[in-house]
Amino acid sequence: MAVCIAVIAKENYPLYIRSTPTENELKFHYMVHTSLDVVDEKISAMGKALVDQRELYLGLLYPTEDYKVYGYVTNSKVKFVMVVDSSNTALRDNEIRSMFRKLHNSYTDVMCNPFYNPGDRIQSRAFDNMVTSMMIQVC
Amino acid sequence: MEVAAGGGCGAGPPLLLSDSEQQCYSELFARCAGASSGGPGPGPPEATRVAPGTATAAAGPVADLFRASQLPPETLHQITELCGAKRVGYFGPTQFYIALKLIAAAQSGLPVRTESIKCELPLPRFGMAKSDGEMRFGNPAELHGKKVQIPYLPTEKNSLKRMDDEDKQQESQSPTMSPLASPPSSPPHYQRVSLSHGYSKLRSGTEQMHPAPYETRQPIGQPEGSSSEGPGVKPLHRQASLIRSFSVERELQDNNSNYPDEPWRITEEQREYYVNQFRSLQPDPSSFISGSVAKNFFTKSKLSIPELSYIWELSDADCDGALTLPEFCAAFHLIVARKNGYPLPEGLPPTLQPEYLQAAFPKSKWECTIFDSYSESMPANQQPCDLNRMETSVKDMADFPVPTQDVTTGDDKQALNSTANEPSPKDVAEDTASKDCNSLKARPRSRSYSSTSIEETMKRGENPPTPPPRPQKTHSRASSLDLNKVFQPSVPAANSGLLPPPPALPPRPCPTQSEPVSEADLHPQLNRAPSQAAESSPKKDAPHAQPPSKPIRRKFRPENQTMESQESAAAVGGAASAAMVKPHPTVQKQSSKQKKAIQTAIRKNKEANAVLARLNSELQQQLKEVHQERIALENQLEQLRPVTVL
Numbered sequence: 001m002a003v004c005i006a007v008i009a010k011e012n013y014p015l016y017i018r019s020t021p022t023e024n025e026l027k028f029h030y031m032v033h034t035s036l037d038v039v040d041e042k043i044s045a046m047g048k049a050l051v052d053q054r055e056l057y058l059g060l061l062y063p064t065e066d067y068k069v070y071g072y073v074t075n076s077k078v079k080f081v082m083v084v085d086s087s088n089t090a091l092r093d094n095e096i097r098s099m100f101r102k103l104h105n106s107y108t109d110v111m112c113n114p115f116y117n118p119g120d121r122i123q124s125r126a127f128d129n130m131v132t133s134m135m136i137q138v139c
Numbered sequence: 140m141e142v143a144a145g146g147g148c149g150a151g152p153p154l155l156l157s158d159s160e161q162q163c164y165s166e167l168f169a170r171c172a173g174a175s176s177g178g179p180g181p182g183p184p185e186a187t188r189v190a191p192g193t194a195t196a197a198a199g200p201v202a203d204l205f206r207a208s209q210l211p212p213e214t215l216h217q218i219t220e221l222c223g224a225k226r227v228g229y230f231g232p233t234q235f236y237i238a239l240k241l242i243a244a245a246q247s248g249l250p251v252r253t254e255s256i257k258c259e260l261p262l263p264r265f266g267m268a269k270s271d272g273e274m275r276f277g278n279p280a281e282l283h284g285k286k287v288q289i290p291y292l293p294t295e296k297n298s299l300k301r302m303d304d305e306d307k308q309q310e311s312q313s314p315t316m317s318p319l320a321s322p323p324s325s326p327p328h329y330q331r332v333s334l335s336h337g338y339s340k341l342r343s344g345t346e347q348m349h350p351a352p353y354e355t356r357q358p359i360g361q362p363e364g365s366s367s368e369g370p371g372v373k374p375l376h377r378q379a380s381l382i383r384s385f386s387v388e389r390e391l392q393d394n395n396s397n398y399p400d401e402p403w404r405i406t407e408e409q410r411e412y413y414v415n416q417f418r419s420l421q422p423d424p425s426s427f428i429s430g431s432v433a434k435n436f437f438t439k440s441k442l443s444i445p446e447l448s449y450i451w452e453l454s455d456a457d458c459d460g461a462l463t464l465p466e467f468c469a470a471f472h473l474i475v476a477r478k479n480g481y482p483l484p485e486g487l488p489p490t491l492q493p494e495y496l497q498a499a500f501p502k503s504k505w506e507c508t509i510f511d512s513y514s515e516s517m518p519a520n521q522q523p524c525d526l527n528r529m530e531t532s533v534k535d536m537a538d539f540p541v542p543t544q545d546v547t548t549g550d551d552k553q554a555l556n557s558t559a560n561e562p563s564p565k566d567v568a569e570d571t572a573s574k575d576c577n578s579l580k581a582r583p584r585s586r587s588y589s590s591t592s593i594e595e596t597m598k599r600g601e602n603p604p605t606p607p608p609r610p611q612k613t614h615s616r617a618s619s620l621d622l623n624k625v626f627q628p629s630v631p632a633a634n635s636g637l638l639p640p641p642p643a644l645p646p647r648p649c650p651t652q653s654e655p656v657s658e659a660d661l662h663p664q665l666n667r668a669p670s671q672a673a674e675s676s677p678k679k680d681a682p683h684a685q686p687p688s689k690p691i692r693r694k695f696r697p698e699n700q701t702m703e704s705q706e707s708a709a710a711v712g713g714a715a716s717a718a719m720v721k722p723h724p725t726v727q728k729q730s731s732k733q734k735k736a737i738q739t740a741i742r743k744n745k746e747a748n749a750v751l752a753r754l755n756s757e758l759q760q761q762l763k764e765v766h767q768e769r770i771a772l773e774n775q776l777e778q779l780r781p782v783t784v785l
Contacts, residue, residue: 010781109452109458112455112459113448113452113460114460115445118778118780124448126452
């Protein structure tokens with residue numbers, strides 16, 4: 001479903017970024033990068049409330065003509081950004097949420113690995129597989 | 140091997156070798172040392188058993204043997220240095236054994252340090268690539284006594300027959316090896332006459348011996364050899380049992396290879412070993428090992444972090460960051476397999492699934508191993524697993540050889556043999572229940588001091604961190620040392636001696652005081668003050684050079700005189716004053732008295748010094764512990780950090 005999935009660390013550097021092999025993958029990287037601003041905006045907007053009450057799922061960050069970008073933030077300010085093809089109108093919000101939930105679960109599993117140092121790039125094969133499964137459906 | 144000649148091992152080296160190890164090492168040593176060592180066993184009748192200990196392993200064969208262990212060269216250098224061969228200039232039995240033990244340690248992933256060899260270790264493995272697989276302990280019986288004979292040394296040993304088995308294998312290799320062997324300059328290189336089955340080194344040894352078989356006789360009186368006869372004799376004796384057991388191991392390898400199970404199947408011995416390791420980390424087998432503890436433990440395996448990470452992913456089925464016993468066994472097994480060159484699977488093999496492991500080795504068995512001695516518990520709960528077939532023979536197994544790292548092409552048989560071979564758990568060592576705990580406790584501890592202490596601190600950290608025991612009596616800062624405590628032991632001890640002499644050296648500032656002050660009042664004061672002041676002043680003064688003390692003495696003289704006049708009235712100082720009461724002591728008498736006082740003061744000083752030194756070391760120890768705790772807590776903090784709410 002997703003064209004590009006990225007995991008951004010708290011310090012706004014990518015822990016994991018993966019996109020479908022298209023001709024211009026860099027475009028996705030740019031999109032993810034610019035979406036970070038939007039994410040921060042949303043976080044700060046909600047930030048007045050207690051952090052606990054802030055919802056993890058940020059929803060549609062911004063749409064472009066070709067793609068839609070969704071965001072999700074964990075409590076530790078790790079951001080998941082997903083770029084979805086706009087033409088895929090069948091995707092509903094719930095599905096996106098479930099996809100983010102899966103991402104979050106996989107990320108948690110990666111964290112549980114004592115050999116993973118927080119802040120490292122995610123090289124977990126299980127995580128890769130999960131992301132691939134989410135992206136393959138698009139094609 | 141008629142190692143019976145082995146006799147007592149003279150001064151036991153600091154090494155603690157299990158039977159298997161002893162056999163293995165002595166056999167290897169004999170191989171390297173050659174005929175001069177009298178041969179561990181099959182030595183020709185004229186084998187000079189006389190001085191088996193005088194043999195030394197020639198540098199060439201030893202170097203080859205070490206290379207065959209497939210350790211990186213720097214590790215080998217370290218080992219050579221550590222074992223003392225460089226120091227003494229040759230490889231005597233002691234050095235050789237230490238080196239072998241270090242090799243075993245290095246192959247198990249322990250740091251190359253002398254402490255590593257204190258624990259139970261698997262046998263060192265020496266692989267010569269694929270040929271290793273071909274080497275099998277064909278017949279354990281063969282091992283008894285006879286050693287493999289070098290083709291060109293028919294007269295040397297009566298092990299020709301055994302040699303036949305290996306000839307074919309070895310001859311193919313000999314042409315390649317002999318060129319290597321020929322260069323050796325010194326005849327000792329050809330000393331290796333005795334060989335045994337199953338050691339690939341054996342093969343290379345034989346090859347090296349090709350060139351000059353008869354020269355081996357010469358080095359009997361090798362000048363280099365000098366290690367005591369004792370250690371040399373004993374290892375010989377141990378070699379036999381070791382080789383015997385090792386042959387059994389190899390047999391088992393064959394057995395395993397017959398079972399077409401994938402290498403992911405955990406054998407009984409392997410499981411035993413894993414369970415032991417688990418318990419060393421976590422006493423309760425039904426509980427789990429935390430991630431950090433497991434991380435430290437698995438890091439010792441020297442695999443790369445990504446690989447370990449992946450192994451964890453595979454084995455931690457429930458992804459809870461902790462390993463239960465089955466998960467731990469699976470992880471351990473994967474690590475072992477990886478170390479053997481096996482590529483990691485894409486997914487957890489079915490035989491490594493926790494459910495499978497739980498089913499295969501029901502809970503009762505896990506627990507049994509806790510309480511019973513392992514060798515006995517194993518037959519008790521025989522599992523319908525084909526794994527257990529080896530069990531009875533496994534019990535004979537000497538030691539736990541880490542599988543050789545020669546599987547590169549994924550030779551299944553090889554790998555299977557190695558993996559099966561691998562856990563020949565320290566059965567021998569564990570045969571005695573008493574050794575169990577020791578080996579268990581000793582093993583993790585000796586693996587790496589730093590990591591085990593971290594483990595302990597981590598464990599401590601897992602429970603609510605208890606503050607380090609604060610020594611109530613002593614001060615935390617050295618500067619605020621409780622001098623009373625320091626002086627207390629010395630004071631009572633020197634009480635009798637302290638009081639008498641000090642008066643001989645009245646306090647320095649006192650001279651002005653002593654005179655004007657009333658005599659009666661001053662008596663006790665002066666006596667007390669001198670006792671303390673004199674205590675400190677002699678301490679200060681006595682160590683100083685003589686000249687400074689002379690003026691003091693001179694100064695004291697008038698004081699003494701005043702003191703004497705005062706004390707003559709009342710013997711407050713008791714014996715001290717009595718000693719003091721001397722009519723006009725000449726300078727010499729006073730100085731002698733003062734000398735005595737100084738000497739006693741020196742003694743007190745030394746005592747106090749010892750106390751302080753002890754205190755210092757204790758404080759250092761505490762500091763170290765606190766430091767470690769701090770590190771552990773910081774680590775914990777680090778790990779917890781990403782999860783915390785901002």
